[in-house]
Amino acid sequence: MSLNHHLRHAEAASPEAIPDQQPREPQPRGAKVHGNHPVDHDEAAARFIAAPHHEHMHDSRLWDLRQQRDAQMHGIEEWEELREHASRVKSHTLANLGDYLEQFTAAAQANGVHVHWARDAAEHNQIVHSIMSDHGARSLIKSKSMLTEECGFREYMAGVGIEVIETDLGERIQQLDDEPPSHIVVPATHKLRTDVAQVFARTLGTDPNNSEVHYLAEQQREKTRPLILQADVGMTGANFAIAENGAIAVCTNEGNADLSANVPPLHIASIGIEKIIPRVADLGVFIRLLSRSALGSPITQYTSHFRGPRPGAEMHFVMVDNGRSERLGDETFWSSLKCIRCSACMNTCPVFRRSGGLSYGATYSGPIGLILDPTMNRRKYSKLPYASTLNGSCTNVCPVKINIHEQIFEWRKVMASEHQPAVAERAMMKAAGVVLSNPRAYRAAVAGADRALRVLPQFAVDIPLNPWATPGRETPQAPRETFHEWYRRTDGGRIDTELPASGEDGSGTEEDQG
Amino acid sequence: MRVALMVPCYADALEPETGIATLQLLRRLGIDVDYPVDQTCCSQPMVNAGFHEDAKATQAHFVDTFAGYDYIVAPSNSCVRNVRENLTAVEQTDRTREVRSRIVELVEFLHDVLQVEDFPWAEFPHKVTYHDSCSSIRFLKSSSMSELREEPYSKPLALLSRVRGIEIEQTKRPDECCGFGGTFSVLEPATSVKMGQDKVADHSSTGATHVVSGDGSCTMHLNSCARRLGLPMKFLHIAQVLNGDRG
Numbered sequence: 001m002s003l004n005h006h007l008r009h010a011e012a013a014s015p016e017a018i019p020d021q022q023p024r025e026p027q028p029r030g031a032k033v034h035g036n037h038p039v040d041h042d043e044a045a046a047r048f049i050a051a052p053h054h055e056h057m058h059d060s061r062l063w064d065l066r067q068q069r070d071a072q073m074h075g076i077e078e079w080e081e082l083r084e085h086a087s088r089v090k091s092h093t094l095a096n097l098g099d100y101l102e103q104f105t106a107a108a109q110a111n112g113v114h115v116h117w118a119r120d121a122a123e124h125n126q127i128v129h130s131i132m133s134d135h136g137a138r139s140l141i142k143s144k145s146m147l148t149e150e151c152g153f154r155e156y157m158a159g160v161g162i163e164v165i166e167t168d169l170g171e172r173i174q175q176l177d178d179e180p181p182s183h184i185v186v187p188a189t190h191k192l193r194t195d196v197a198q199v200f201a202r203t204l205g206t207d208p209n210n211s212e213v214h215y216l217a218e219q220q221r222e223k224t225r226p227l228i229l230q231a232d233v234g235m236t237g238a239n240f241a242i243a244e245n246g247a248i249a250v251c252t253n254e255g256n257a258d259l260s261a262n263v264p265p266l267h268i269a270s271i272g273i274e275k276i277i278p279r280v281a282d283l284g285v286f287i288r289l290l291s292r293s294a295l296g297s298p299i300t301q302y303t304s305h306f307r308g309p310r311p312g313a314e315m316h317f318v319m320v321d322n323g324r325s326e327r328l329g330d331e332t333f334w335s336s337l338k339c340i341r342c343s344a345c346m347n348t349c350p351v352f353r354r355s356g357g358l359s360y361g362a363t364y365s366g367p368i369g370l371i372l373d374p375t376m377n378r379r380k381y382s383k384l385p386y387a388s389t390l391n392g393s394c395t396n397v398c399p400v401k402i403n404i405h406e407q408i409f410e411w412r413k414v415m416a417s418e419h420q421p422a423v424a425e426r427a428m429m430k431a432a433g434v435v436l437s438n439p440r441a442y443r444a445a446v447a448g449a450d451r452a453l454r455v456l457p458q459f460a461v462d463i464p465l466n467p468w469a470t471p472g473r474e475t476p477q478a479p480r481e482t483f484h485e486w487y488r489r490t491d492g493g494r495i496d497t498e499l500p501a502s503g504e505d506g507s508g509t510e511e512d513q514g
Numbered sequence: 515m516r517v518a519l520m521v522p523c524y525a526d527a528l529e530p531e532t533g534i535a536t537l538q539l540l541r542r543l544g545i546d547v548d549y550p551v552d553q554t555c556c557s558q559p560m561v562n563a564g565f566h567e568d569a570k571a572t573q574a575h576f577v578d579t580f581a582g583y584d585y586i587v588a589p590s591n592s593c594v595r596n597v598r599e600n601l602t603a604v605e606q607t608d609r610t611r612e613v614r615s616r617i618v619e620l621v622e623f624l625h626d627v628l629q630v631e632d633f634p635w636a637e638f639p640h641k642v643t644y645h646d647s648c649s650s651i652r653f654l655k656s657s658s659m660s661e662l663r664e665e666p667y668s669k670p671l672a673l674l675s676r677v678r679g680i681e682i683e684q685t686k687r688p689d690e691c692c693g694f695g696g697t698f699s700v701l702e703p704a705t706s707v708k709m710g711q712d713k714v715a716d717h718s719s720t721g722a723t724h725v726v727s728g729d730g731s732c733t734m735h736l737n738s739c740a741r742r743l744g745l746p747m748k749f750l751h752i753a754q755v756l757n758g759d760r761g
């Protein structure tokens with residue numbers, strides 16, 4: 001994300017810092033993660049929402065991106081055809097992934113690139129580590145990559161005493177604050193400028209009261225540049241890997257991939273195996289969709305192509321599986337591998353906008369996270385498929401047409417059938433199934449609208465108390481009789497009687513015999 | 515034409531006026547409507563939570579209750595969506611498939627099937643906003659959605675615009691979800707309430723006094739948020755307005 005392009009820069013477009021805010025609203029932290037224990041999204045969301053400046057800024061900033069995306073979409077007549085085309089290219093590639101990976105590897109090796117294969121996160125980290133050891137390298141600069149987040153790369157490297165410096169401003173902010181990115185494109189988007197000022201004051205010694213964007217960016221740059229210039233290794237991810245010529249394309253707005261790849265003598269790229277596309281000619285389709293979908297800008301500032309090492313330098317590609325080939329074999333969820341990580345589904349998601357990305361307690365958050373995370377850890381992310389209203393907006397913005405909301409729905413099926421929800425919830429659903437399939441039992445349960453009020457929303461889930469009694473929501477007023485009772489009493493309105501107004505006493509209500 | 519009225523369980527118990535207005539409106543339009551008294555629920559609560567096995571008997575009962583009609587009319591988008599898309603736990607016999615294909619939502623029935631041109635009995639002298647539910651927009655395609663590159667259209671607004679005296683205002687985020695979402699409102703109360711409050715504020719900021727909707731579950735949620743915020747907005751089902759309720 002470039003700072004000289006600050007008006008469109010999602011991070012720098014941070015709204016005015018809150019003037020004279022006394023006391024400063026502390027930045028809400030993300031979900032509490034305890035090992036494999038199911039992450040409680042609602043609990044973290046409640047804390048985010050309880051910080052109104054953060055919540056409001058987050059919602060409106062991402063909604064702006066969504067609206068800019070819409071404007072870009074309307075500027076392209078063939079938008080829906082482009083989405084369809086992109087989706088088909090991805091389906092085709094994934095259906096023939098083995099062949100394309102071979103082609104890519106052969107081409108990359110012919111270009112003088114060393115290609116490695118990592119089955120999982122641990123292997124990825126070890127491979128990078130061993131490449132560095134071979135070269136006696138001690139420091140690494142890195143351009144933002146979700147795959148390395150997925151692999152826990154930073155923590156691993158910290159453990160073996162290697163310094164990792166993020167070069168993306170947002171990611172650097174997150175690194176200094178010891179937080180993962182909260183958004184796949186705009187990693188620090190949940191932070192107010194005043195939060196950033198606090199982080200920098202603490203870690204870089206800047207003025208805690210100056211939250212001016214240029215000041216903060218400049219300070220960060222001054223402090224980080226020397227580290228970048230001295231680094232032994234540069235690391236990038238890859239947005240696309242082209243089978244035809246063995247090249248990778250990396251899209252950034254700050255040009256930091258170029259920095260990472262070109263400054264040190266050793267370039268390592270971590271590449272998810274699903275990033276393959278067949279031909280250079282296909283790239284245009286995705287490049288046209290990516291930034292428009294993500295930030296509502298026509299194109300990413302820098303689309304860098306890396307094909308081989310420059311003279312005297314070395315280039316390594318680490319091809320990472322980490323559960324991808326297993327997912328590819330899954331009939332219901334394989335198409336989540338089409339994802340190009342544009343973030344459009346997050347920006348449009350009303351739940352994500354209100355709750356913040358860190359409330360999901362996972363590398364991937366928002367709608368795409370709801371379907372990716374459970375493939376990595378079913379128990380830990382068993383509650384995430386419920387962090388959606390199934391409104392379907394995500395599916396319709398997705399540039400590669402992943403049926404996101406349908407997969408969320410399918411994940412609920414999996415969780416319910418694998419007994420992931422609480423036992424009480426299961427029992428409740430069983431009971432509901434019995435009551436709702438039996439007219440007599442059902443009528444008895446909802447006889448008298450007051451009773452219905454307690455029974456009706458309750459049968460939906462395991463909530464022992466009235467779910468309407470949530471702060472911020474009043475219990476609906478119960479009418480005096482149900483429709484069914486009215487129908488019986490008036491013979492479907494054929495007997496002319498006044499409908500009793502709600503709130504009156506229930507003496508006129510007949511006992512239902514049905 | 516044999517037409518059955520399906521009254522969603524929440525409307526049956528909490529919003530009987532929706533069922534009454536739908537019944538009266540259809541009669542005004544010359545339709546002889548049956549109300550199968552043994553009806554219960556479309557199975558959405560279990561299905562939405564992922565418990566398809568437990569939805570089986572309810573779905574079977576739904577098919578038994580509504581088989582044989584030419585149309586099953588329901589004043590609720592989400593129930594119609596559920597029957598069309600998700601009545602899959604039960605065996606897919608010819609009867610099941612028939613029921614699933616013959617259910618129509620009230621606005622669809624009026625707009626597409628009956629093609630009603632006029633509601634001479636209806637007058638609504640108020641400023642209103644329309645609350646379009648996600649099921650209505652993105653699943654039944656009753657209105658265009660802002661995510662897609664498509665010409666704007668709205669079946670419910672086309673119907674409402676034929677009501678005398680009505681003044682329709684546009685919200686800022688017309689197709690943003692209200693946060694009800696069935697299971698969601700119970701499992702994720704914090705976000706659900708926040709979304710509901712934001713949505714009500716959007717409706718309210720237009721200066722409208724009434725919110726009209728085809729989905730009573732959304733407005734039940736919105737109404738409860740509005741009351742907590744102290745906003746004096748009134749919520750009506752579109753069936754009530756088209757049936758001549760004057761608010």
Ligand code: SF4
Nearest residue numbers: 339340342343345398
């Ligand atoms: S799922 Fe679709 S919309 Fe979401 S990040 Fe991936 S490509 Fe973008």
